[in-house]
Amino acid sequence: xxxxxxxxxxxxxxxxxHSTAEASNELYRRNLAKGQTGLSVAFDLxxxxxxxxxxxxxxxxxxxxxxxxGEVGRVxxxxxxxxxxxxxxxxxxxxxxxxxxxxxATAMWLLxxxxxxxxxQGADITxxxxxxxxxxxxxxxxxxxxxFPPVPSLRLTTDMIAYTVSHIPKxxxxxxxxxxLQEAGATPVQEIAYAMSTAIAVLDAVxxxxxxPQEKFGDVVARIxxxxxxxxxxxxxxxxxxxxxxxxxxxxxxxxxxEDAKQRRFRYGVQVNSLxxxxxxxxxxxxxxxxxxxxxxxxxxxxxxxxxxxAWNEALxxxxxxxxxxxxxxxxxxAHESDLLEYEDIFEGSKVIEAKVATLVxxxxxxxxxxxxxxxxxxxxxxxxxxxxxxxxxxxxxxxxESGQEKIVGVNIFxxxxxxxxxxxxxxxxxxxxxxxEARVIASLQNWRDTRYQPPFNHPRPCKALERLKEAAKGxxxxxxxxxxxxxxxxxxxxxxxALREVFGEFRAPxxxxxxxxxxxxxxGSAMSEVRRKVDLTAGDLGVGKLRFLVGKPGxxxxxxxxxxxxxxxxxxxxxxVYQGIRLTPEQIVDAALAEDVHAVGLSILSGSHAQLVPDVxxxxxxxxxxxxxxxxxxxxxxxxxxxxxxxxxxxxxTPKDFDITGIIGRIVDEIRKANKLDPLEVPx
Numbered sequence: 040x041x042x043x044x045x046x047x048x049x050x051x052x053x054x055x056x057h058s059t060a061e062a063s064n065e066l067y068r069r070n071l072a073k074g075q076t077g078l079s080v081a082f083d084l085x086x087x088x089x090x091x092x093x094x095x096x097x098x099x100x101x102x103x104x105x106x107x108x109g110e111v112g113r114v115x116x117x118x119x120x121x122x123x124x125x126x127x128x129x130x131x132x133x134x135x136x137x138x139x140x141x142x143x144a145t146a147m148w149l150l151x152x153x154x155x156x157x158x159x160q161g162a163d164i165t166x167x168x169x170x171x172x173x174x175x176x177x178x179x180x181x182x183x184x185x186x187f188p189p190v191p192s193l194r195l196t197t198d199m200i201a202y203t204v205s206h207i208p209k210x211x212x213x214x215x216x217x218x219x220l221q222e223a224g225a226t227p228v229q230e231i232a233y234a235m236s237t238a239i240a241v242l243d244a245v246x247x248x249x250x251x252p253q254e255k256f257g258d259v260v261a262r263i264x265x266x267x268x269x270x271x272x273x274x275x276x277x278x279x280x281x282x283x284x285x286x287x288x289x290x291x292x293x294x295x296x297x298e299d300a301k302q303r304r305f306r307y308g309v310q311v312n313s314l315x316x317x318x319x320x321x322x323x324x325x326x327x328x329x330x331x332x333x334x335x336x337x338x339x340x341x342x343x344x345x346x347x348x349x350a351w352n353e354a355l356x357x358x359x360x361x362x363x364x365x366x367x368x369x370x371x372x373x374a375h376e377s378d379l380l381e382y383e384d385i386f387e388g389s390k391v392i393e394a395k396v397a398t399l400v401x402x403x404x405x406x407x408x409x410x411x412x413x414x415x416x417x418x419x420x421x422x423x424x425x426x427x428x429x430x431x432x433x434x435x436x437x438x439x440x441e442s443g444q445e446k447i448v449g450v451n452i453f454x455x456x457x458x459x460x461x462x463x464x465x466x467x468x469x470x471x472x473x474x475x476x477e478a479r480v481i482a483s484l485q486n487w488r489d490t491r492y493q494p495p496f497n498h499p500r501p502c503k504a505l506e507r508l509k510e511a512a513k514g515x516x517x518x519x520x521x522x523x524x525x526x527x528x529x530x531x532x533x534x535x536x537x538a539l540r541e542v543f544g545e546f547r548a549p550x551x552x553x554x555x556x557x558x559x560x561x562x563x564g565s566a567m568s569e570v571r572r573k574v575d576l577t578a579g580d581l582g583v584g585k586l587r588f589l590v591g592k593p594g595x596x597x598x599x600x601x602x603x604x605x606x607x608x609x610x611x612x613x614x615x616x617v618y619q620g621i622r623l624t625p626e627q628i629v630d631a632a633l634a635e636d637v638h639a640v641g642l643s644i645l646s647g648s649h650a651q652l653v654p655d656v657x658x659x660x661x662x663x664x665x666x667x668x669x670x671x672x673x674x675x676x677x678x679x680x681x682x683x684x685x686x687x688x689x690x691x692x693x694t695p696k697d698f699d700i701t702g703i704i705g706r707i708v709d710e711i712r713k714a715n716k717l718d719p720l721e722v723p724x
Contacts, residue, residue, distance in 0.1 A: 045380040045381050046339065046380040047380075048076075048374035048375070048380065049336070049342065049343050049345055049346050049370075049374070050076050050137060050344060050346070051075055051076045051077065051345075051346060051347075051370045051371065052075060052076075052077045052078065052079040052308075052345055052346070052347040053070055053079065053347055053363045053366060053367055054079045054141065054310060054347050054349075055067065055070065055079065055080075055081060055363060056080050056081035056082060056083075056116035057081070057083075057112055057113070057115065057357060057470070058112040058472055058476045059112060059116070059476060060116055060118065060124070060126035060127040062116075063080075063116040063127055064126060064127055064128065064130075064131070066360060067127075067131060068130065068131065070360075070363065070364075070367070071131070073364055073367060074367065075367055076137070077137040077138065077139065077169075077345060078131075078136060078137070078139065078169075079138075079139040080115070080116065080127075080138065080139065080140045080141065080142075081114065081115035081116065081141055082116055082118060082140070082141065082142055082149070083110060083111060083112050083115040083117045084107075084110040084113070084114060084184065084594075084595035084596065084597075084646060085106075085110055085111060085119075085532070085533075085595060086116070086117055086119070086142070086145065086149075087115070087142060087144065087184040087595075088144060088145075088186055088536075088595050088597075088622075089144060089148075089186050089535070089536025089537070089539075089540075090107045090532075090595065091107070091119065091484070091531055091533025105624045105625075105626075106594060108477075108594070108648070108652070109477070109594060109650070109651035109652055110594055110595045110596070111476065111480050111481070112472055112477065112480060113357075113472055113646055113647040113648060114646050114647065115141075117480050118149065118152065119480075119532050119533070120152075120484070120487050120491075120529060120530070120531045121152055121156070121498075121526055121527070122491075122529075124149075124153065124155075124156045125156050125159070128156055128160075133153070133156065133157040133160055134160070134162035134166050134167065137169050137345075138168075138169035138170075139169055139170045139172075139214070139308065140153070140169065140170070142171060142172055142173070143172050143173055143174055143175055143182070143184055143185070144175060144178065144184055144185050144187065144192065144195075145536060146171045146172065146173035146195070146196075146199060147173075147195050147198070147518060147519060147522050148522060148525075148526070148532060148535050148536070150199065150203075150210075150212075151519070151522045151523045151525070151526040152526050154167070154207070154526075155523065155526045155527055164206065165207065165208060165209070166209065167207050167209060167210055168209045169211070170210070170211040170214045171199070171210075171211070171212060171213070171214070172213070172214040172216055172266060173199060173212060173213040174196075174213060174214060174215050174216040174237060174266075175192040175193065175195075175196060176233075176237040176240070176416055176417070176420060177218075178548075179420045179426070179546075179548040180219075180220060180223060180420065180426055180548075181219040181222060181429065181600070182219045182597050182598070183548075183596070183598065183621045183622070184597050185546060185548060186536060186539075186540070187539060187540070187543040187545065187546060188544060188545070189421060189546065191539070191542075191543040192546075193240070193417060194244075196212075196213060196241060196244070197241070197244045197245050197248050197250070198248075198250070198518045198519055199212050199213075199519060200212040200213060200241070200245050200259060200262070201245060201248065201250035201251055201517060202517060202519035204262060208258070208262075210262070211262050211263070211264040211306075213263060214264050214265065214266040214308070215234050215237050215238045215241070215263065215264070215266070216234070217233065217234035217267050217268060218266050218268040218309075218310055220429065221268035221270060221312065221314065222268065222312075222313060222600065223429045223433060223600050224429050224431075224434070224435075224436055225429055225432060226432055227275060227276070227278075227279040227282075227399055228399060228403050228406060229428060229429070229432060230267070230268065231279060231282055231283055231286065231399065232403045232404075232406035232407045233406075233410075233425060235283075235286055235287070235403070236407050236410045236411070236416040237416045238263060238265075238287075238290070239290065239294065239407075239411075239415065239416065240415050240416040241263070242259070242260065242263070242295060243415070246295070250517065256295060257297050257298075257299055257302040258302070260291050260295060260303065261299075261301070261304075263306075264306045264307060264308065264344075265283065265305065265306065265308075266307065266308050266309070266310070267279075267280070267283070267308075267335070267343075268309070268311070268312055269309050269311045269331040269334040270311075270312040270314075270331060270334075271312065271315050271327050271331055273330045273331060273333050274334075274392075274395075275395065276331070276335070277333075277334045277335070277338050277341065277386070277392075278395040278396045278399060279399060280335060280338065280343075281338065281341045281386075281392070281396045282396050283341075284304075284340070284341055285396065285400055286400055286403060286407075287305040288300075288303050291303045305341075306344055307344060308343055308345035308346065309335045309343040309345070309347070310346075310348070310349065311328055311331035311334075311335070311346075312327075312331050313349050313353055313354075315327055315331075315447070316349060316351075316353055316354040317354055317447060317449055317450050317695070317696070318354040318355060318694055318695040318696040319450050319454070319696045320448070320449030320450075320456050321351055321352055321355060321461070321462065322351065322459060324349075324351040324352075325351045325365075325369075328351070328369065329369060332346060332369065332370065332373065336373060336379065337379065337385065337386070338385070338386050339383060339384040339385070340384040340386075341384075346370055348367075348370060349366065350362035350363055350365065350366050351365065351461075352461075352469055354675065354695050355468060355469050355675070356468075356470070356647070356675060356677055357470040357471070357472065357647070359469065359470045360470075410424075410425075420548070420549075421549075422549075423549035423551060423554060426548065426549050426550065427549075427554040427555055428551075430550075430551035430555040430603050430604075430607065431551075431556055431558070433603070433604060434555060434556075434558030434559075434607050434608075435558055437558065437698075437700055438558045438559050440698055441559070441698065441699055441700065441701060447698075450696075450698055451698070465677060465678055466677075466679060469677070472647070474650075484531065487529070487531070488531070491529035498527070499527075499528050499529075500528070501525065501528045501530040504521070504525040504527075504530055505530060505534060505535075505538045507524060508521040508522065508524075508525055508535070508538050508539070509538050509539075509541060509542055512538070512539055512542040512543065513542055548620065550599070550603065550606075550618055550619075550620045551603065552606045552607055552618050555603075557611050558607065558608070559608065559611060559701060561611070561612075566702070566705075567611070567701050569705070570701055570705045570708065571613050573708045573709075573720055574586055574612050574613040574614060574704075576720060577711060577712055577717065577720075578613075580712075580715075580717050581715060581717075583638075585614065585615040586613070586638045586639075586711065587614065587615045587617065587637040587638050588614045588615070588616050588617070588637060588638065588639050588640075588707065589617040589618075589628070589631060589632050589639070589641070590602050590606045590616060590617070590641045590643065591619075591623060591628040591631075591632075591640060591641065591643070591656070592621040592622065592642075592643055592644070593624065593642060593644065593648075593652040593653075593655075594622070594646065594652050595622060595646070596621070596644050596645055596646035596648065597621050597622065599620070599621050599643070601645070601673060601674070602641075602643035603618075604700055605643070605700060605703065606618040608700045608701060608704055609704050612704045614704075617631060617632075617635045617637060625652055625655040625656045625659055628640065628642070628656055629656060629659040629660055629663060629665075632660070632665070632668060633663055633665060637668060638711045639668060639670075639671065639690075639707055639710065639711050640656065640660075640668055640669070640670045640671070641670075641672075641673065641707065642672050642673070643672075643673050644672070644674040644676075645675050646674075647675065649674055649684065650680055650683070650684075653672050653684055653687070653689060654684075654687050656670060657670055657687055657688045657689070661688075666688075667714050667715060668714065669690035669707075669710040669711060669713070669714045670688070670689050671689070671690055671692075671693070671706075671707055671710065672684055672691075672692050672693070673694070673697075673703075674694070675694065675695065676692055676694050681694070690710040690713075691707075
């Protein structure tokens with residue numbers, strides 16, 4: 040009996056990048072030496088949102104710099120210009136690399152920088168392989184790094200796809216990203232339907248642009264890839280992937296007439312779920328990660344093309360290189376030690392799997408049809424329908440966890456634990472970014488601006504390139520060529536995005552909060568009923584009709600899921616909630632707090648910039664004489680930072696381990712009473 044040849048393993052990546060281009064380059068080369076087979080680049084928030092870091096004028100800092108403050112190098116690597124991109128990939132031959140770049144609003148710009156660096160290395164750009172995420176729809180729904188309004192954003196996506204099909208044919212110009220939809224609360228049906236509806240919107244736009252001949256449209260479809268999430272319910276998640284493939288085959292065949300089965304193949308990479316990672320008993324995250332990985336590897340017919348795993352300690356902060364190595368080794372053990380890759384699809388013929396897949400397909404197609412009747416994905420974004428559905432789904436999930444209906448080990452069941460040696464010293468259990476990095480990056484950027492025209496760079500003056508970009512944006516020309524000219528001229532990320540902002544304007548996405556249904560009813564004797572009673576009594580004691588609570592998202596952090604859930608639950612508890620969405624300056628938040636005469640301010644920051652932005656809000660309230668407004672902070676905040684925030688005047692700090700949102704709202708009421716010198720309310724026996 041001849042032994043069957045093993046399948047080739049999937050691409051193995053770790054999502055990485057921090058501090059500076061030089062530090063990230065060192066990390067990438069170390070990871071590649073450990074057996075990683077592809078790169079996955081994380082960019083910091085100023086890079087993702089097109090803000091320069093050092094736009095300093097004699098009058099003071101402009102708004103771009105205020106928003107970027109505290110965000111430099113925290114959740115990824117800052118790439119401000121061609122010089123940074125050169126340093127990021129120094130000694131890494133791009134012609135031989137498969138690089139994924141998690142970038143959306145500024146995807147065209149980062150791809151242009153990548154191409155120019157590859158050209159400088161002497162690479163044949165037709166051989167470049169990799170992916171730019173470039174999915175703007177999910178940015179409006181979940182991640183929040185959108186810059187421009189939907190229509191011009193879709194144009195940037197369309198132009199980039201048309202360019203790559205002709206010039207970089209092995210590149211995946213878009214990674215339809217359902218990953219963040221699940222992080223925002225999407226059910227499997229919503230994840231499939233919203234991602235597929237996005238793909239339809241993109242393919243329709245490319246087709247209707249006339250930039251790709253009909254006979255080459257199959258090449259466009261063949262380069263569309265997906266980036267999905269895999270949760271701990273691994274049987275359901277595996278069925279979800281089979282349903283994804285079945286629907287994609289149907290859509291591309293029936294809607295776009297693609298006859299070649301290879302071009303219709305559903306191609307996807309995966310980052311397994313971070314939403315389910317816990318701060319409590321974080322060692323349990325290892326087995327969660329393993330189960331989630333199995334969902335996208337066990338079934339050959341629905342196996343991921345690339346997998347990246349989070350680290351066990353990501354709910355605590357930034358993983359260290361050792362933590363990322365652990366996650367890489369999990370993949371390597373499965374691929375090289377187990378017999379998984381020796382078999383055909385082990386689920387073929389299963390009645391149980393087939394029934395679940397059929398149900399997911401039917402329900403997803405029905406939701407896709409509903410979205411098409413609204414005018415497609417972009418119309419459903421602008422109307423707020425998709426966002427409100429996600430907020431509602433997430434609220435339902437949180438309610439199930441709080442009630443104990445959905446069990447999470449170490450959080451709401453089996454909470455007793457031995458002392459964890461992995462977290463005995465929390466200061467060394469995560470990677471920290473040196474606060475001095477920001478100043479060094481800003482100084483380096485200023486030096487680039489001052490010297491980019493001089494040897495050894497000798498870049499042309501950027502003015503003409505930026506003017507050409509604006510002219511192209513005002514017309515209908517493909518924007519990629521003008522963007523490449525900007526890259527070669529030494530233009531900065533902020534200058535490129537700023538030029539397009541002048542033409543396209545900016546956009547604030549719907550929050551989905553006001554239209555979200557009630558998730559937790561105030562039934563007699565329930566915790567919610569008690570909190571409503573406290574809210575009503577405190578409003579009466581203060582002589583107001585309703586307590587007013589402002590939920591603020593300062594800085595560039597677009598992860599708004601937590602803020603939205605707090606806002607919805609506070610609303611349901613009887614508060615009048617002021618929530619204006621993401622990307623606000625401390626000044627704007629304080630101005631709104633004073634204008635709305637609120638009784639408390641809640642600040643949500645997941646990007647790590649709390650140490651700079653929260654004290655700024657406190658100081659502005661103090662200067663305004665509003666020290667009686669308690670400030671509550673929430674996010675991924677290490678213990679040491681939490682102590683410093685409380686010492687600075689923050690009334691309470693909440694982190695992911697505080698999963699009881701109703702209890703948090705009750706604590707906020709207590710802090711309002713304390714700040715207004717009201718007696719504590721007695722808890723009923």
